[in-house]
Amino acid sequence: xxxxxxxxxxxxxxxxxxxxxxxxxxxxxxxxxxxxxxxxxxxxxxxxxxxxxxxxxxxxxxxxxxxxxxxxxxxxxxxxxxxxxxxxxxxxxxxxxxxxxxxxxxxxxxxxxxxxxxxxxxxxxxxxxxxxxxxxxxxxxxxxxxxxx
Amino acid sequence: xxxxxxxxxxxxxxxxxxxxxxxxxxxxxxxxxxxxxxxxxxxxxxxxxxxxxxxxxxxxxxxxxxxxxxxxxxxxxxxxxxxxxxxxxxx
Numbered sequence: 001x002x003x004x005x006x007x008x009x010x011x012x013x014x015x016x017x018x019x020x021x022x023x024x025x026x027x028x029x030x031x032x033x034x035x036x037x038x039x040x041x042x043x044x045x046x047x048x049x050x051x052x053x054x055x056x057x058x059x060x061x062x063x064x065x066x067x068x069x070x071x072x073x074x075x076x077x078x079x080x081x082x083x084x085x086x087x088x089x090x091x092x093x094x095x096x097x098x099x100x101x102x103x104x105x106x107x108x109x110x111x112x113x114x115x116x117x118x119x120x121x122x123x124x125x126x127x128x129x130x131x132x133x134x135x136x137x138x139x140x141x142x143x144x145x146x147x148x149x
Numbered sequence: 150x151x152x153x154x155x156x157x158x159x160x161x162x163x164x165x166x167x168x169x170x171x172x173x174x175x176x177x178x179x180x181x182x183x184x185x186x187x188x189x190x191x192x193x194x195x196x197x198x199x200x201x202x203x204x205x206x207x208x209x210x211x212x213x214x215x216x217x218x219x220x221x222x223x224x225x226x227x228x229x230x231x232x233x234x235x236x237x238x239x240x
Contacts, residue, residue: 032240049239050165050166051239052163052165052212052215052232052234054215055212055215055216055232058215058216059217080239080240091240092239092240112240115239115240116237116238116239116240117236117237118217118237119237119239119240120165120212120234120237120239121237121238121239121240122165122166122167122234122235122237122238122239123238123239124166133166133167133235133238134238135236135238136208136235136236136237136238137238
């Protein structure tokens with residue numbers, strides 16, 4: 001399940017939807033949140049997340065498809081929010097269910113790594129009266145090297 | 150393929166994030182004489198758009214019909230949309 005949405009998400013519901021009776025032995029989940037990124041009061045800090053409708057979903061599907069070719073997975077859920085987000089808001093959920101934990105952990109890590117560098121999202125930070133587009137982090141791109149076949 | 154034949158197509162070009170703000174518009178309808186590459190399209194856009202030079206900034210990426218593309222890629226004849234954008238920063 002892949003969703004790009006403005007609304008918040010409920011981790012407990014997403015978790016339950018990943019379970020398959022008698023088959024699921026492990027669920028690995030990741031939640032990304034907006035942390036306070038300046039010394040200003042948290043009310044003065046926010047993000048605007050832009051995406052490219054159509055391409056973003058394609059990118060996420062391609063990442064999930066690749067994860068399914070590398071590991072034996074039961075189900076995968078990716079939810080990414082867009083629009084205005086405040087400090088402490090949830091941004092992204094990645095959940096993976098599998099028979100065993102090794103596959104679930106690895107696939108969850110892989111999907112987040114690729115989502116950071118290969119899915120069409122752009123963050124703009126607001127700090128008080130100032131707005132600034134977030135630059136890509138070279139470490140995110142380098143991290144993909146961990147998954148070279 | 151017949152060598153030397155040019156095919157004229159109209160293609161929607163879209164821009165995102167900081168590049169959209171620098172260029173000052175969300176989209177641009179471009180007339181392309183195919184075959185051309187993404188790199189050649191960048192040159193064309195820099196000539197056609199007032200602030201089109203922003204497309205040459207370091208790290209600007211592209212896509213053709215929702216798939217990531219590279220400067221050397223040829224734009225296919227059935228293209229619907231080409232996008233240009235800065236490196237992604239999701240998650």
